[in-house]
Amino acid sequence: MFESMHSSLRAARLATFAYFALNGFLIGIWVVHIPVVERRVGIGHPTLGWLLLLLGAGAFVGMRLVGPLADRFGARIVVPVSAALCAGAVVLPGLSVSVWTLGVSLLALGFGNGCLDVAMNAHAVQVEHGYQRSVMSAFHATYSLGGVLAALVGARTLSWGWSPATALGMVALLGLVVAALGVPALLRPEKPHSAVGFEQGTRRATPRRIWLLAGLALLLMLCEGVANDWSALHLRDVLSAPAATAALAYGAFATAMTVGRLVADRVATRFGPVAILRYGAGVGALGLMTAALSPWIPLALVGWTVFGAGLSGCVPQLFSAAGHADRNAAGANVARVAGLGYLGVLAGPAIIGPLTHLAPLNIVLLLPVVFCVVAAGAANVLRPQPSSAAIPTAQSDAVDGRGALRS
Template structure:
């Protein structure tokens, strides 16, 4: 890699990271303001649940639309356009005072989320390809930081008595500034890496079309299982500590913090591991570590040990999803539509997984219900070979 190519790749990496940061800022702000939205609209918990469901449906639709947009315009333009739409779409649902208006605005926000998700992950695959070494996990680490920063800034605004309207406008402005930085890096020129790959010939003797579809399906299954586990940990770790171990609300929050912190740290370190061990080992051993973490969580008699289990789960999970997204983006003849399907299936798991665990918890108890994500990670360990890169001819 020449010095000029290295500088361009670094610039592209920073620009794509800015898009990931924007998404994190917006979603962190949205999540932190949900109680205020509920209060302002006088909505019930079930009504707010419907709003979140509409946002999720919008995101799934946006992901499918984004696949076609990336094929036509390139991932860079779609990623930047989606991030700008995110900044503008954040404002209306947090400004309106009626449930119906908030829900309609949440649909628009969901569409922007879906378009950005696929665009930025497709762009990240291209930048990673140019780097010729794993860097995907670091992008997701930047997203995690953005989510935390968004939530903390919202908390600071609440503590300082800043009005919701002013705080939201300030955050949208910050997101637009970050988008501007991303646009300067990604839209300066169209590079060969931004050109969508040509579809593979149906008669490709090395990897026939039916096998290609089968591998894409398996990658979608892996994304579903991994993000089911992640969503379950995000939504149930605190309550599990309270119900199963008798922890207080504040102590239960430590369990969630243990998981999130370990995952964030892992995302910034796992790329070097992947470069040395390969994606299959990262997924396999990460899944094994996650299984061990869940075993510790379900068997721990005290909160400190349980928190260690949640941290193990976060560390094990941290590098798994990036390997799946990278494998999808690098399939021979892969298109953005394949990536949009895998990302969409994974996002569906984030929505459905915690609900499934909740339904099981009503029947067998929350501690026993965590066997579901444990089994999901065991399956991922067995199917880790799916993310193996294509062998050269």
């Protein structure tokens, strides 16, 4: 019986990896084709910037909608449906021939992406609960690897002269296949947990903790958005680096972020999520401050690398804590944290850009340093609550002696 449970849990974990990779691949393949679609539709950068807001708006709506649905029907149903929606929508920008059709296409793609983002994270929380140890960061690393694979595939299909409709259509079909194949391995919905033994005052306090987690996700994902959009510009404009060298800044950040997430689960299991957030955000602040104030390109690259490594494990711990805070509302809570965090990614460029009219870019980059320091100071929010079903920390394992599934 134990072996059967272990086998089903391992299969569910592999399926969750597949959905995270699929999500990263679908969004990455769209990003690779942005310049081609922009030329096909005949729009400029300003118009594209406004249209991309529709992608964010659709994602936010999808996140808020699918969270309660995951709690009601279970991730086993919601995850594959969301994956199919996202896969089907990825072909739409490739078929667009006008501003209006592209706008509707991006709204649909954003909606599918938002649905899949929350659904797969809700299932990841369920898998993590089965393992009784941290496994969330590795899922997020797989998302990043999916984006890397999309860049490689997209570069190849573009070199072959494939049209956006052909390339994105093939990817859509692949996505639909993956969405269907992963269904049997997904975990079935858990039975509702009894509220016996829960104090009413504690239950009323839970939403405040969730919104604090969401606020921290907003700050930290805003920092990630800043790295995505401003790291290369920082080296080029502030340190006068050549374009090829400037591109290494984002590459260093993204690589460190991915590698960090591959090892963060073991660190979280050993030292607990509070340490991951406190020291991770603190190291991130040190790295970004080093990059911002460095007069030398090599040191700035080191700073962006340290920034990525520090942030790597922070946001997955927030998602995990939100999902475990109330097992009966895991989807809704993950949706709150993910939704506000996603707004942070969108807000990064919007905040930094105008501030560069008031101060040099390297000085403006000290603002996300402050955000990291705030997150480090608030790390105790990840300490398991008496009424939550959080996964055991290293300390609790040491006290009660219970083992955890290790594979």
